[in-house]
Each structure stands twice: as structure tokens, then as C-alpha cells.
Amino acid sequence: MGPATIFALASGAGRAAVAVLRLSGPGTAAAISTLAGTLPAPRHASLRRLRHPHSAEVLDRALVLWFPAPASYTGEDSAELHLHGGPAVIAGVAEALVAAGLRPAEPGEFTRRTFLNGKLDLTAAEGIADLIAAETAAQRRQALRQAEGALATLYGGWAVRLTALLARQEAFIEFEDEDLPAGLDDAVTTTAAVLRAEIQAHLADAGRGERLREGLLVAILGAPNAGKSSLLNALAGREAAIVSARAGTTRDVVEVRLDLDGVPVTLADTAGLREAADEIEVEGIRRARRRAEEADLVLVVFATDQPPDAETMAWVRPGALVLANKTDVAPAPALVGGVVPIGISARTGDGLAALRARLAEEAVARAGVAAAAPLTRSRHRAALTEAAAWLAELEAAPLPELRAEALRAGLRAIGRITGHVGVEAVLDAVFGEFCIGK
Ligand SMILES: Nc1nc2c(ncn2[C@@H]2O[C@H](COP(=O)(O)OP(=O)(O)OP(=O)(O)O)[C@@H](O)[C@H]2O)c(=O)[nH]1
Numbered sequence: 001m002g003p004a005t006i007f008a009l010a011s012g013a014g015r016a017a018v019a020v021l022r023l024s025g026p027g028t029a030a031a032i033s034t035l036a037g038t039l040p041a042p043r044h045a046s047l048r049r050l051r052h053p054h055s056a057e058v059l060d061r062a063l064v065l066w067f068p069a070p071a072s073y074t075g076e077d078s079a080e081l082h083l084h085g086g087p088a089v090i091a092g093v094a095e096a097l098v099a100a101g102l103r104p105a106e107p108g109e110f111t112r113r114t115f116l117n118g119k120l121d122l123t124a125a126e127g128i129a130d131l132i133a134a135e136t137a138a139q140r141r142q143a144l145r146q147a148e149g150a151l152a153t154l155y156g157g158w159a160v161r162l163t164a165l166l167a168r169q170e171a172f173i174e175f176e177d178e179d180l181p182a183g184l185d186d187a188v189t190t191t192a193a194v195l196r197a198e199i200q201a202h203l204a205d206a207g208r209g210e211r212l213r214e215g216l217l218v219a220i221l222g223a224p225n226a227g228k229s230s231l232l233n234a235l236a237g238r239e240a241a242i243v244s245a246r247a248g249t250t251r252d253v254v255e256v257r258l259d260l261d262g263v264p265v266t267l268a269d270t271a272g273l274r275e276a277a278d279e280i281e282v283e284g285i286r287r288a289r290r291r292a293e294e295a296d297l298v299l300v301v302f303a304t305d306q307p308p309d310a311e312t313m314a315w316v317r318p319g320a321l322v323l324a325n326k327t328d329v330a331p332a333p334a335l336v337g338g339v340v341p342i343g344i345s346a347r348t349g350d351g352l353a354a355l356r357a358r359l360a361e362e363a364v365a366r367a368g369v370a371a372a373a374p375l376t377r378s379r380h381r382a383a384l385t386e387a388a389a390w391l392a393e394l395e396a397a398p399l400p401e402l403r404a405e406a407l408r409a410g411l412r413a414i415g416r417i418t419g420h421v422g423v424e425a426v427l428d429a430v431f432g433e434f435c436i437g438k
């Protein structure tokens with residue numbers, strides 16, 4: 001039995017002018033013929049009445065697009081139905097497709113089939129998922145490059161070089177007694193060291209690609225009434241958090257999303273730090289500290305009309321930004337805990353443009369697009385770290401057999417990233433070209 005023929009709503013849920021149902025699998029042509037009467041010409045938009053296969057009731061007048069295999073997204077026979085985007089239309093056509101023998105797709109099933117049909121590797125599939133999730137322009141660019149194969153090319157290239165090394169090492173083992181070019185064994189070690197340096201340089205990117213994909217967390221911390229919630233609202237441009245003159249207003253962490261020069265940032269407002277008696281406030285302060293510990297950047301807020309408190313001073317650490325709020329009441333001090341604070345007034349807006357520019361600078365430094373093909377996932381990082389460790393092992397290994405084993409393990413680690421784990425198959429191909437007189 002071949003794969004099931006599947007369908008799913010490819011457009012967003014909810015009412016819209018147009019909704020797109022996507023079909024894929026060997027039963028696509030039959031299903032389209034059943035619903036639309038005949039199969040339209042491939043890759044031409046054709047307007048058709050869609051009927052229920054049992055009742056023959058007309059469900060919609062829709063655009064039908066037919067993509068015979070292999071020239072389709074999944075590589076299988078596929079089709080798109082562009083319906084009027086109402087919930088009853090979508091439900092009616094979905095039911096008709098089930099009556100025609102199709103089943104609803106599982107999450108990711110279309111792209112999974114695309115991968116299984118060899119149309120993209122795992123990194124490109126992940127790039128497509130990231131492209132759909134992208135909230136900012138910088139995220140979109142990074143995701144698009146990955147979807148178009150930037151990482152597949154980079155990691156695939158390393159896999160090819162490792163395979164060639166392995167072929168040489170295997171040849172050395174197999175033909176040890178014969179006349180081999182002098183220094184073949186040494187050359188393996190030297191080349192492996194070069195490759196390891198490249199992988200390590202790629203790993204040593206301070207996690208910028210991963211941060212851009214996931215977004216940055218910036219936490220606002222400070223004493224009660226320092227103006228933290230006022231600052232959050234001013235940066236968000238809306239009244240997201242409650243502001244009041246009563247100390248201890250904020251309890252839960254309040255988050256807003258910001259786009260800082262293309263870097264998605266979650267800005268978190270927290271409860272004011274102090275020795276609290278109220279158990280709810282104590283919990284709020286615990287959450288505030290935890291969020292600040294997790295944050296990529298902490299904004300430590302003091303009010304210019306209050307002396308700096310010890311609780312907040314403890315957060316004046318390297319990497320944190322120190323803010324002096326309420327410059328409309330009193331001027332910002334020259335130094336707070338040895339650091340020059342950024343003077344702002346959340347009330348009048350004084351200094352906020354400069355603060356926003358500084359935040360964007362910090363965000364881009366931590367998550368800006370660094371390389372053309374940056375590392376974007378911890379899954380990739382783990383596998384590449386493993387591959388580099390195997391190469392280090394190879395360089396130290398005393399025996400050719402151990403070196404070959406390390407190469408094979410390193411190749412498997414990289415193969416896990418791209419989904420091309422068939423080491424033996426690649427070896428066959430390379431060995432086929434390896435002319436050593438046998
Ligand atoms: N004059 C002046 N008042 C401010 C400024 N920013 C905030 N305030 C006032 O300070 C008081 C406390 O502001 P909030 O934003 O609630 O302070 P908070 O740090 O979130 O306080 P908690 O949630 O209680 O920890 C309110 O009355 C604000 O209107 C400012 O820049 N200038």
C-alpha cells in the first residue's frame with residue numbers, strides 16, 4: 001500500500017476571502033476528478049464547481065490547481081483548492097474529501113513527505129517552519145536563507161569532505177601493504193584538523209543565530225515605584241501594565257513583544273524588589289528575580305528622587321543597563337554603583353529615543369545576523385559539537401582503525417543534522433571513484 005492521500009487547510013484559520021486546501025498523495029487526481037468533474041490541465045488555475053461525491057450538492061465555486069508528481073511541493077501528486085474562505089465552505093469541502101477517501105494531514109506531514117522524497121534536507125525543512133513563525137524582517141531573512149539550503153550546503157559540504165577523508169583512511173587500512181602515496185595517513189589528520197577548525201569557528205558565534213530565531217528576553221528590574229511599568233508602557237506604546245503611585249503594584253510578570261531593528265524582543269516588567277510581607281508580593285518578587293536570571297539583558301531601573309536601594313544595586317552587573325528614571329523630577333546622578341546611568345523620564349519621554357536606540361544596538365549585538373549561514377538551533381549545535389569532538393579524537397588516535405571509527409562517528413553526527421545518515425551509501429559512491437588499482 002502506498003502512502004495515504006492527505007489534505008489540510010494551508011491558509012490560516014478563521015474567516016477570509018480565500019482559504020486554500022492542499023492535497024497530496026496518489027489519490028489526488030481521483031479525488032479532484034470526483035469533486036470537480038474532471039482533472040484540470042497541470043499547473044493552470046481552473047474555476048470549477050466542487051460537488052459532494054455522495055449527495056452531488058454544490059459546495060463552492062473554487063479555483064483548482066493540479067500539480068502532478070514530481071513537480072510539486074511534496075514531490076507527490078498534489079493539488080490546491082482555493083475556496084471562498086468561510087468556515088462552512090471549508091468544513092463542507094473537507095467532508096467531501098474524506099468521503100472521497102482522503103484523510104486530514106498530521107502536523108508537518110506535507111513537509112515530512114517533501115523531506116522523504118528528497119526535495120529538501122532537515123535544515124531546509126526547519127527553515128520553512130522558521131519562515132512561517134518569523135515575526136521580524138531579520139528572522140525572515142535568516143529563515144529564508146536556511147529554507148533555500150544555506151545550511152544544507154554548509155553541513156552537506158562538511159559531510160562530503162568527511163566522507164572523502166574516511167575513504168582515504170579506509171584505503172590506507174585496506175591497502176596498507178601496497179604502494180600508497182607517502183604521507184596519506186598524515187594528510188588525513190591534517191585535513192581533519194582544518195575541518196575541525198571550521199566547525200569550531202561556526203560554533204563560536206555566541207549563539208547569535210539561535211537567539212535571533214528564538215528572540216531575546218529583556219527584563220526590567222528595580223525597586224517599587226521606580227517606574228518600571230511606566231517604562232514598559234512607554235516602550236510598548238500602549239498601557240500593557242498597571243501604573244499607580246502605590247508601591248508594589250506589579251505582581252505577575254507582564255510581557256510585551258518589541259521589534260528592535262529586526263530582532264524580536266520579549267520585554268518583561270516585574271514586581272518591585274523589596275522585603276515584602278505579603279505572600280503574593282513575595283511570589284511576585286521571586287518571579288522577578290527568576291526572570292532577570294533568565295534574561296539576555298537586564299534593565300536596572302532607579303528613580304532619581306529615591307536613594308539607590310541595596311536590593312536593586314545587587315543587579316548592577318556587567319552587561320546590565322542602568323537607568324535613572326524620572327529625570328523630570330531630579331537630574332540623573334553621574335554614577336550609580338560605579339556605572340553611568342542612562343537618564344530617562346517614562347512620564348515625559350525624555351531620553352526614551354536614545355534608550356530605544358541603545359536597546360536595538362544591544363539586541364543586534366546579541367542576535368543580529370552574523371554569518372551568511374548562521375547556526376540556528378541547539379539540535380545543530382549539539383551534533384556539530386559532537387562532530388568536532390570526534391575529529392579531535394581522530395587527531396589524537398594512534399591507529400588507522402581508530403581514526404576511521406572517529407571519522408564514521410563524526411559523519412553520523414553531521415548526517416543527523418541534515419537527515420542524511422546513510423554513511424554506507426555515500427561511502428559506496430566515493431569508493432566507486434577511488435582508483436587504487438583494485
Ligand atoms: N514624575 C515622574 N513620575 C513617574 C515617572 N515614571 C513613573 N512615574 C510615576 O511613578 C509611580 C510608579 O510608577 P510605576 O510605573 O507603577 O512604577 P513600578 O516601578 O512599576 O512600581 P511597582 O510595580 O509598584 O514596583 C507612578 O505614580 C508613576 O506615574 C517619571 O518618569 N516621572
Ligand SMILES: [K+]
Binds near residue numbers: 224249250
Ligand atoms: K507602583
Ligand SMILES: [Mg+2]
Binds near residue numbers: 241272
Ligand atoms: Mg509596576
